[in-house]
Amino acid sequence: MAKFRMVHTDFWNDPKIVEEFTPEDKFFFLYLLTNSKTTQIGIYQITKKQIAFDIGHSIESVNALLDRFINHHKLVAYNPDTRELAIKNWGKYNFNRGGKPVLDCVKSELQVVKDHGLISYVGERIEKKEIRDLYDTYNDSYTIGGQEEEEEEEKEKEEEQQQQQQEESDLRNNNENVYEFYQKNMGVLSPFIAQEIGYWVQDLSEDLVVHALTIALENQKPYAYAKAIMKTWADRKIKNVDEANQLSAEFKHKQESKFSRRGTKEDIVPDWFKQQKEKRQKERSIEKTKEEDLPNVSDLLASYNKQKENRE
Missing domain, CATH: 1.10.10.630 (DnaD domain-like)
Structure with missing residues (x-):
């Protein structure tokens, strides 16, 4: 199903746009009003990366433009945690018609908004009462329920802290x-x-x-x-x-x-070591025997001298 977003001709006559917007601001605002992520309620999820891709800018440029529209022009709100963007004057240009189909669509889309603070941000500028009442209803029910949840969470935290302190105190006393x-x-x-x-x-x-x-x-x-x-x-x-x-x-x-x-414990000696030791002992014994069998050098010299004397 095709989606259409209305941009009124008064857009170009708005004093703020004429006097304060740069050409880049006008292009960026028109993109925020008409991109494929927009919804009937003026609150939609979109990432900065998607914006940069669509308009051909860097992430840094998108951050600068968003900061300009949030803090300077004060026409946009953005929740970086839920990635939800809200356009303050959305109702001024897009709720010229009412009726059951529009109301049913608004109800359906309001139910999926994660940051309910954005509902009041857009709702306060809606001129049609029947549509503004829907925004107020969802915001009020969230405010009451949210306050009760926050009070319950705070109470539980206090009870946990008191219990922990008591346990530590009992532990120390005991x-x-x-x-x-x-x-x-x-x-x-x-x-x-x-x-x-x-x-x-x-x-x-x-x-x-x-x-x-x-x-x-x-x-x-x-x-x-x-x-x-x-x-x-x-x-x-x-x-x-x-x-x-x-x-x-x-x-x-x-x-x-x-x-x-x-x-x-006795030393464990391997068999090969014992065999080598026995072999070396046998070799030493044989060498010693051979040395003992050799004639004495002194005796040989004395015998030679005695034979020489006899010949003379």
Whole structure:
């Protein structure tokens, strides 16, 4: 179905347009009045990228033009979150006719508007009463419903904050001994660590948390060490100090057994290494035997000298 948008000839006689609009302003305003995204109510969704594509401008130029029409000419409103644009004087040029078809179309299109503030923005300039009443009806119903929703949300937020504060207060009161122990032995207790310790008390118990902090102190370790211990206990579902000590004893016993086995364990020597060692020992033995079988050099020299004397 074809859509038509009416541009009255008085558009060109409007003093504001004649005196304040540049040629580019006139072209841009005509585009806003007649582009394919326009609706019967003067409020429609359109992206800046679409505008730039349609008129052949850059996004920066579109931003500048919109800013000019919003803040300088004050003829347009734009919601960047919902991508909805509203034309203030829309009713001046487009509601010359009334009747049921027009009213039904207006009702249908008003229902899908996300930013209801734009409804009042356009509605206040509509001259036909029957159409302006529709704008007022939708805006009033939204205002009442919106206020009730906002009040309900604020009430829920306040109740959540009060509940959280109460829980933190109860947690701190119930675990005062843990906090005192930390401050006396480990230093200043920051709000973050205080809250975290409270959660550990809930997951384990006050006695276990103090026990973990004590172990960290005995080993001259920081809070992170105690935190790691508590995580292990939580994973193992440790319920009391006795179970924690039993787990620690089992771990210590395993470590000692491990080191003990390392100390008494015979070296594992491969067969090829043994064979090479035996071969080298045999070779050394043969060489030694050969050396022992060789005649002594001194004895040979003495025998030679004695034979020489006899000949003489």
